[in-house]
Structures are given as C-alpha cells and as structure tokens.
Amino acid sequence: MLSYKAPIADIKFLIEDVFKYYDHYKKYEEFEEATPDLVDAILHECAKFSENELLPLYQSGDKEGCHFDNGKVTTPKGFKEAYQQYIDGGWSALSHPLAHGGQGLPPSLGMVQSEMTGTANWSWAMYPGLSHGAMNTINTHGNDKQKELYLERLIQGSWTGTMCLTEPQCGTDLGQVKTKAEPNGDGTYNITGTKIFISAGEHDLTENIIHIVLARLPDAPQGTRGISLFIVPKIKAEQDGTLGESNHVTCGSIEEKMGIKASATAVLNFDNAVGELIGPENKGLECMFTFMNTARIGTALQGVCSSELAFQNSLIYAKERLSMRSLTGKKYPEQVADPIIVHPDVRKMLMTQKVISEGGRAMIYYTAKIVDDISMAKSEQERKTADDRLGFITPILKAFLTELGSESANHGLQIFGGHGYIKEWGMEQIVRDARISTLYEGTTGIQALDLLGRKILLTRGKSLNDFSKEVLSFCKNKSLLSNNLHKRKMNRFIWPLSKAIANWQQYSMRLGFKAQSNRDVVGSASVDFLMYSGYVVMAYFWAQMAQSAYEKLEGEVDNRDFYRAKIKSAEFYFERMLPRTKSLAATMMADPKTLMQLDQDLMSFL
Numbered sequence: 019m020l021s022y023k024a025p026i027a028d029i030k031f032l033i034e035d036v037f038k039y040y041d042h043y044k045k046y047e048e049f050e051e052a053t054p055d056l057v058d059a060i061l062h063e064c065a066k067f068s069e070n071e072l073l074p075l076y077q078s079g080d081k082e083g084c085h086f087d088n089g090k091v092t093t094p095k096g097f098k099e100a101y102q103q104y105i106d107g108g109w110s111a112l113s114h115p116l117a118h119g120g121q122g123l124p125p126s127l128g129m130v131q132s133e134m135t136g137t138a139n140w141s142w143a144m145y146p147g148l149s150h151g152a153m154n155t156i157n158t159h160g161n162d163k164q165k166e167l168y169l170e171r172l173i174q175g176s177w178t179g180t181m182c183l184t185e186p187q188c189g190t191d192l193g194q195v196k197t198k199a200e201p202n203g204d205g206t207y208n209i210t211g212t213k214i215f216i217s218a219g220e221h222d223l224t225e226n227i228i229h230i231v232l233a234r235l236p237d238a239p240q241g242t243r244g245i246s247l248f249i250v251p252k253i254k255a256e257q258d259g260t261l262g263e264s265n266h267v268t269c270g271s272i273e274e275k276m277g278i279k280a281s282a283t284a285v286l287n288f289d290n291a292v293g294e295l296i297g298p299e300n301k302g303l304e305c306m307f308t309f310m311n312t313a314r315i316g317t318a319l320q321g322v323c324s325s326e327l328a329f330q331n332s333l334i335y336a337k338e339r340l341s342m343r344s345l346t347g348k349k350y351p352e353q354v355a356d357p358i359i360v361h362p363d364v365r366k367m368l369m370t371q372k373v374i375s376e377g378g379r380a381m382i383y384y385t386a387k388i389v390d391d392i393s394m395a396k397s398e399q400e401r402k403t404a405d406d407r408l409g410f411i412t413p414i415l416k417a418f419l420t421e422l423g424s425e426s427a428n429h430g431l432q433i434f435g436g437h438g439y440i441k442e443w444g445m446e447q448i449v450r451d452a453r454i455s456t457l458y459e460g461t462t463g464i465q466a467l468d469l470l471g472r473k474i475l476l477t478r479g480k481s482l483n484d485f486s487k488e489v490l491s492f493c494k495n496k497s498l499l500s501n502n503l504h505k506r507k508m509n510r511f512i513w514p515l516s517k518a519i520a521n522w523q524q525y526s527m528r529l530g531f532k533a534q535s536n537r538d539v540v541g542s543a544s545v546d547f548l549m550y551s552g553y554v555v556m557a558y559f560w561a562q563m564a565q566s567a568y569e570k571l572e573g574e575v576d577n578r579d580f581y582r583a584k585i586k587s588a589e590f591y592f593e594r595m596l597p598r599t600k601s602l603a604a605t606m607m608a609d610p611k612t613l614m615q616l617d618q619d620l621m622s623f624l
C-alpha cells in the first residue's frame with residue numbers, strides 16, 4: 019500500500035520564506051482574507067482530505083477502472099463519495115470569484131490544494147481539475163447569463179466541465195478540427211462531430227457536464243483562424259439551472275489506457291447538440307488558450323505530484339530493504355545486511371527524486387504568483403506584462419517537469435528492484451500514471467517548439483532577456499545575508515547560475531542565426547533547448563531556496579535541520595543535475611544534418 023503525507027513544512031517554506039506569499043497577497047485587497055491562520059487551516063484540512071480520503075482510492079481505482087455501459091460511465095468505488103466530500107468541504111469554490119459563489123481566495127492557494135489532491139490520487143483529481151479550466155474560460159470569455167447559469171454551478175461543483183479539442187484526425191494540429199456549428203437563428207448553434215480522448219467526458223459524479231467545445235462555423239476560414247468556442251451542456255438547462263432534456267451528447271466508449279485508469283477518457287458524439295458561442299466568432303483557439311495555459315500548469319503539477327509520491331515511498335523502502343554492506347564498511351552491524359539507502363547509487367536516485375520534487379514545487383509556486391497577478395490585473399498593460407511572463411515559463415514548466423516527473427517515477431520503480439515491477443507496491447502504477455503527462459496538453463515536442471520558436475525567436479529573445487534580468491538581479495543581490503561565510507557559500511550557486519544564464523542567452527542567439535539559413539535548426543534543437551532551459555530555471559529556484567535557508571539559519575529557528583537539508587539538496591542539484599546542461603548544449607547545437615540526411619525509405623531494410 020502506498021503512503022502519502024502532505025509535505026507541509028516544504029510548502030510553508032516556499033509560501034512564507036522563499037516566495038513571501040503574504041506580502042504578495044497584501045498587494046490585492048481582494049486577497050485580504052488569505053491570512054497565515056486561514057492558509058494554515060486550509061493546508062492542514064486539505065492534507066487530511068488528501069491523505070485519508072483520496073490516497074486509499076488510488077490503487078483500488080486503478081485496479082477497478084471506470085465502467086462503461088450503454089453510454090453511461092461509472093467511476094470506481096468510493097470516487098463519488100470522495101467527490102461529495104470535496105464539494106461539501108467547499109474545495110471546488112476555494113479560488114474562484116466571490117461574485118459567482120466562490121470563496122475569492124488566490125489562485126495560488128488553489129494550486130497548493132491541487133498539489134495535495136493530485137499527489138494523493140491524480141485520476142480522481144482530474145475530474146475537478148478539468149472543471150477549473152472550464153470555470154476560468156467562462157469567467158474570462160463568458161457573458162453574464164453564461165456566468166450565472168454555468169459558472170456558478172461549476173464553482174459549487176454540482177456540475178463539472180471538460181475541454182473538447184481533440185478529434186480522431188487531429189490532436190496537435192487543431193487547424194484540422196471538423197466539428198461543425200450551424201446557427202439556429204436564435205443565438206444558439208447545433209454542434210455536430212466527434213471528439214475523442216475527452217477527460218471526464220462522461221461520469222457519475224455530477225448531474226450535468228459542461229463541455230467546452232472547439233467547432234467550425236459555416237464558411238469559416240480554413241485552419242486555426244476558423245475555429246470558434248462553444249459551451250455545450252450534456253443536459254439542457256433553464257436559466258435557473260433546472261435540468262431539461264438530454265442534449266444529444268453521447269458517450270460512444272471510454273478508452274482502455276496504460277495509466278490513469280480511474281479517469282474516464284471518453285469518445286463523445288455531438289449530434290445536433292445545442293451550444294452557445296463563447297467569445298468572438300473564429301477566435302476560439304485564442305479563447306481556449308486561457309483554458310490551455312491553466313491546464314498546462316496543472317499538467318506540469320502532475321510531474322511534481324508523480325515525483326513526490328514516488329519519492330516518499332522510495333525513501334521508506336530504501337530505509338527498510340536490506341541488501342549487502344556499505345562499500346565503506348558495515349553501517350548496521352547488528353543486522354544481516356545494511357539497508358539499501360547506504361549505497362551511493364540508490365542515494366543518487368533518491369536525491370534526484372528529492373530535488374525534482376522540491377525544485378519542481380518551487381517552479382510551480384513561483385508561477386502561481388504570476389497567475390494571481392493576471393487574475394487581479396487592474397489594467398491591460400499589467401495583464402499583458404504578467405501574461406508574457408506566464409507565456410514564457412509555461413512551456414518550460416509543462417514539458418520539463420513532466421519529463422522529470424516520469425524520470426523520478428522510474429527511479430522509484432528501480433529503487434524497489436523487482437518489487438517495483440509488481441502491482442502490489444504501487445510503484446509501477448506511478449510510472450504508468452505519470453507517462454501521460456508528457457503527451458496531453460501538448461507533447462514535449464510541441465512545448466519545445468512553442469518555447470524556442472514563438473516565445474524566444476519570434477520575440478527576438480525579449481522574454482528570455484526579461485527573465486534573465488530577474489535571475490541576474492537575484493545573483494547580484496546577496497545583501498539579504500548578513501553572515502559573510504554564508505555569502506561566500508552562496509557563490510557556489512550564484513556563479514554557475516550566472517554562467518548558465520549567460521550561456522542560455524548565447525545559445526538562443528546562435529540558434530536564431532543558424533535558423534535563418536535552415537528552419538530545421540529550430541525543430542532539431544528545440545527539445546534539448548527546452549530541457550536545458552528547465553535545468554537553468556530550476557537552478558534559479560534551488561539557489562533561491564538555499565539563500566532563504568541561510569537567511570533562516572541566521573536567526574532563531576527551531577527546525578534547523580530542515581534548512582541545512584535544503585542547502586545540501588541545493589549542493590546536490592548544482593553538482594549533479596545542472597551539469598546535464600553540458601550534454602544538452604552539445605546536442606542542441608549539433609547540425610540537423612544527421613537527423614535529416616538519411617532518406618526515410620532507407621531507415622529500415624525490412
């Protein structure tokens with residue numbers, strides 16, 4: 019049986035010491051309720067719910083899976099009751115607007131909540147997770163009537179939401195979407211088409227499901243410029259929320275998958291289902307970006323969740339499993355053998371998991387502050403500045419953290435040896451569940467093209483320069499530390515970080531020049547470039563965490579070991595993870611020729 023304890027000490031360290039959430043909340047009077055007492059209570063209650071209600075359903079949900087019968091989907095035993103508890107606890111409303119029945123707390127707190135529920139049970143957490151994206155989309159682009167009818171019920175949790183983009187012929191290339199929207203002349207549209215792979219597309223948790231659907235109006239331009247966005251309920255509803263007849267949205271089947279088996283992935287057939295336009299005509303994909311950015315950060319979080327769950331269980335096992343003796347002599351002579359945690363190779367896997375989980379958490383919590391800023395922006399300029407920062411960091415978070423989350427889950431399986439491969443221990447489930455995260459919400463390859471192509475080369479490096487300035491200003495500012503020894507020790511992090519930032523800028527410029535004569539340079543370098551970027555960004559947060567730990571050690575604190583452990587983890591990161599950038603630099607700068615020169619007909623001689 020897997021175990022999970024919410025890492026509250028680490029979460030509080032980030033919220034209070036590293037990212038100073040309470041100062042940040044004071045900028046906005048809307049967040050005045052988010053006081054340390056309230057936040058502490060939320061953390062502890064959410065930890066209890068995640069540990070006691072969701073974790074016990076993690077392995078049973080995987081074993082049982084979802085049931086499909088004649089268009090109806092039943093979620094695994096216990097899921098419905100846990101969802102009811104979630105609603106009763108007010109969790110679905112936590113970080114949504116007061117005006118529509120939410121609790122008005124900051125989105126960053128919603129992210130912390132999602133981390134706990136998602137680590138305890140990712141499949142379960144996908145049902146409310148998809149709803150959050152639907153709520154954000156309706157809140158941003160919906161009209162008053164749509165907000166009153168749909169948003170309020172989504173916030174209460176009595177209805178859930180989905181995101182319907184993918185069709186059989188296209189997932190990445192949404193310009194190929196074929197689903198049609200025919201105007202009825204009364205402001206509504208008849209939606210017809212098939213969507214596949216729709217998470218939470220059908221289930222038994224709520225009485226209604228609100229689908230956010232990409233479709234094409236008659237005579238719409240070809241490609242992505244001709245796509246509009248629609249709200250299509252599973253069951254038609256009056257403006258007061260009274261449910262009416264079925265809306266001709268049927269679930270044809272659910273997928274049999276490698277992992278996240280308790281999350282229903284539905285084929286949905288829309289057959290003249292009545293929908294309402296949301297946002298302007300033919301601007302559906304732009305509106306959907308609101309949904310997609312939230313969802314992408316949510317998916318990045320899955321990397322942290324997988325890593326944390328794998329790490330916590332690997333650590334317990336590595337302290338108990340006995341095998342051979344330490345190379346430097348017996349550590350536990352009274353036992354028949356030493357526990358495997360004494361072996362450097364096992365240590366390397368554990369430390370890698372630890373720095374991925376804690377470094378990834380820091381990356382997410384930093385980004386969550388930007389999401390707060392966007393939600394509270396008072397002018398278009400403020401919103402744009404925050405949105406540009408979010409747009410730059412999102413592909414890095416999504417692809418890097420999910421790739422590393424998968425790596426960490428695999429280390430977990432390895433630490434358990436053969437037992438990792440056996441279902442009973444749960445480690446193989448984490449590997450299977452984590453694997454989807456590098457695929458949905460845009461594959462790693464697509465995030466990488468977005469980062470290098472759109473976010474860096476098309477802006478002539480502006481977003482990278484802005485981010486680099488922030489990092490370099492942190493590197494110059496050691497005045498926060500009063501102890502000279504601590505200042506000197508910080509140089510172990512500051513120098514390699516400054517150098518990595520300078521190299522990052524140089525490599526992006528060199529790739530930009532090379533791409534002018536050969537566009538394949540971008541596609542050939544992009545994934546390595548993104549992973550390079552991820553290691554540099556994570557180094558920035560490990561350096562910040564080390565600095566905050568030194569600051570705490572300069573004062574009177576109880577838990578000194580916690581801060582010392584942080585500094586040692588930062589040392590591990592800088593010595594054993596950041597150097598991965600060297601091989602990534604070599605491969606990303608390699609000529610695309612070796613990728614492209616072999617004729618596709620000569621790739622195999624079968």
Ligand SMILES: Cc1cc2nc3c(=O)[nH]c(=O)nc-3n(C[C@H](O)[C@H](O)[C@H](O)COP(=O)(O)OP(=O)(O)OC[C@H]3O[C@@H](n4cnc5c(N)ncnc54)[C@H](O)[C@@H]3O)c2cc1C
Nearest residue numbers: 181182183184188189190215216217283458459460461463
């Ligand atoms: C469990 C699960 C849940 C999902 N949930 C949802 C959901 O809720 N809603 C929804 O709409 N969709 C959902 N999806 C769909 C998912 O988002 C897509 O599968 C994903 O975006 C990839 O699209 P695809 O499968 O069509 O692959 P393709 O687009 O066919 O891509 C195949 C491969 O080619 C690469 N590739 C494609 N184009 C390029 C390019 N231009 N340059 C470089 N490489 C390229 C890709 O990176 C990938 O490696 C889900 C999928 C799964 C499996």
